Amino acid sequence: MTARVLVVDDVAANRRLLELRLRAEFFEVATAASGEEALVLALSWVPDVVLLDVMMPVMDGFETCRRLKAHPVTLDIPVVMVTALVDTEERVRGLEAGADDFLSKPVSEAMLLSRLRALLRVKQVTDAWRLRQTTALELGLDPPALPALELHGTRALLLRSEPEEARLLAGFLEPDGLSLFPCESEEEGRRLLMGGGFDLVLLSLGSPETEGLRLASSLRARAETRDMPVLLIADPAQHEQVLRGFDLGANDHVLRPVDPNELRARVRNQIRRRRFQERLRLDLDRSLELAVTDPLTGLRNRRFVRRHLEGQLKSPAGVAALLIDVDHFKSINDQFGHAAGDIVLGEIAARMQDQIRASDIIARYGGEEFLLVLPSSSVEEVMGVAARLRRAVSDMPIRIGDQRLTVTVSIGAALALPAKTTDMVIGAADSALYRAKRNGRDRVELASESDWPAAS
Numbered sequence: 024m025t026a027r028v029l030v031v032d033d034v035a036a037n038r039r040l041l042e043l044r045l046r047a048e049f050f051e052v053a054t055a056a057s058g059e060e061a062l063v064l065a066l067s068w069v070p071d072v073v074l075l076d077v078m079m080p081v082m083d084g085f086e087t088c089r090r091l092k093a094h095p096v097t098l099d100i101p102v103v104m105v106t107a108l109v110d111t112e113e114r115v116r117g118l119e120a121g122a123d124d125f126l127s128k129p130v131s132e133a134m135l136l137s138r139l140r141a142l143l144r145v146k147q148v149t150d151a152w153r154l155r156q157t158t159a160l161e162l163g164l165d166p167p168a169l170p171a172l173e174l175h176g177t178r179a180l181l182l183r184s185e186p187e188e189a190r191l192l193a194g195f196l197e198p199d200g201l202s203l204f205p206c207e208s209e210e211e212g213r214r215l216l217m218g219g220g221f222d223l224v225l226l227s228l229g230s231p232e233t234e235g236l237r238l239a240s241s242l243r244a245r246a247e248t249r250d251m252p253v254l255l256i257a258d259p260a261q262h263e264q265v266l267r268g269f270d271l272g273a274n275d276h277v278l279r280p281v282d283p284n285e286l287r288a289r290v291r292n293q294i295r296r297r298r299f300q301e302r303l304r305l306d307l308d309r310s311l312e313l314a315v316t317d318p319l320t321g322l323r324n325r326r327f328v329r330r331h332l333e334g335q336l337k338s339p340a341g342v343a344a345l346l347i348d349v350d351h352f353k354s355i356n357d358q359f360g361h362a363a364g365d366i367v368l369g370e371i372a373a374r375m376q377d378q379i380r381a382s383d384i385i386a387r388y389g390g391e392e393f394l395l396v397l398p399s400s401s402v403e404e405v406m407g408v409a410a411r412l413r414r415a416v417s418d419m420p421i422r423i424g425d426q427r428l429t430v431t432v433s434i435g436a437a438l439a440l441p442a443k444t445t446d447m448v449i450g451a452a453d454s455a456l457y458r459a460k461r462n463g464r465d466r467v468e469l470a471s472e473s474d475w476p477a478a479s
Contacts, residue, residue, distance in 0.1 A: 026071035026143050027051045031061040031087065032105070033079045041074060044132055058082030062090055065097045072142055077106035077117065085120045092121030099149050101142040105130060111282045118288035124275065134262075137269040145274065149300055175200030177222045177294055182212045182238060184227035184256070192225065195283035196290060209238045216248050222294045226273070228257040228264050236268055243272035250300060252293035256281065317387040319365055320372035325394075328386035332396045333445045341400020343438045345409050346452040347375070349391040350431045350464040363423045367430055374415040379408070394449070402438060402469065409434045409467040417465060431465035440475065451475050
């Protein structure tokens with residue numbers, strides 16, 4: 024895994040040592056001698072992770088970290104504080120400033136690389152979702168609301184912890200409104216997580232350590248839990264197991280005896296990061312939904328229905344297309360205005376949507392035209408659906424202010440023949456639709472053999 028790493032330290036020898044270690048592992052490295060220089064370089068170079076010394080003159084690591092996390096360009100960049108301080112209060116202070124982890128000097132190369140790989144995995148996911156969010160914003164879609172920062176009502180699963188430790192940890196997290204659910208076996212933990220509703224997994228490394236690590240590995244192998252944050256609880260002597268846990272997908276760790284403030288800070292950071300990723304994912308789902316939806320009628324749009332028909336034509340089951348056009352729609356716009364025309368289109372769309380099955384797809388194809396794709400090889404069934412749609416529109420007038428308009432539609436139907444393309448099927452339905460128009464409107468016509476050559 025290669026990535027950009029910004030090393031920030033006011034001591035030149037420390038910068039050079041970390042730079043050499045990282046370049047040996049094929050990381051791209053830039054260095055800064057102060058917090059001020061780091062902020063400027065972070066904005067211009069945009070690293071994937073920042074290794075930040077705590078004790079620096081003028082602007083220390085805590086303030087530098089706060090400013091990095093406050094800027095929209097750098098807020099997602101993981102920050103690892105490198106310090107000679109061993110005071111738990113200093114670690115908590117750094118975590119509350121937004122740091123993702125701490126490394127103690129002298130820095131263990133194995134722990135450094137392990138933490139970098141773990142943090143970069145998370146950042147790659149975040150970057151992917153943020154790129155999609157940026158695309159959505161460029162398309163003019165409004166961003167969703169920011170995720171909530173308070174943790175009241177969240178739930179965490181605690182696996183393989185002794186009862187006394189479980190009670191202790193639950194008491195530590197209770198002030199934040201987080202509920203802890205202990206379970207003893209990997210099988211039980213997996214079952215609970217598959218049921219959903221959890222925001223974090225606390226994994227207690229006891230004996231044998233491999234049992235807990237097996238769950239961490241299986242979580243990353245399943246799509247449902249791949250992004251679930253995992254926090255290890257370990258003894259100081261379990262250094263190798265912690266490193267192995269990071270390699271298997273763990274996100275963070277805390278050492279026994281567990282300091283309540285440090286645990287709460289690390290838990291808050293992990294859950295907030297998960298919420299941010301969930302927000303980006305929901306934003307993508309929303310963007311995709313908007314990209315295939317007609318904003319006026321709420322139906323699918325032309326792009327979606329054509330792709331859907333193309334896929335249906337590859338199926339051995341039969342498929343049919345109905346092209347539906349509102350009769351005399353121009354006169355409605357001319358007489359009552361375009362706002363009234365929009366009301367008519369919205370009402371027709373709603374009525375037709377109520378008449379179709381879940382397996383049918385209806386879309387606004389363009390202007391006052393709609394296209395319905397339905398899986399069927401029966402002429403009787405297709406013509407029956409078309410007649411039902413026609414009656415749903417014409418049988419009840421549409422109210423526009425004090426006016427009641429009787430609106431009708433003409434429909435052309437085509438049952439797909441073997442080896443026909445999307446354009447051919449829609450072309451055949453279009454030919455049948457024009458015949459319905461010529462024959463008096465408010466009627467359904469089925470594409471005949473003569474319609475297909477014209478379409479091809």
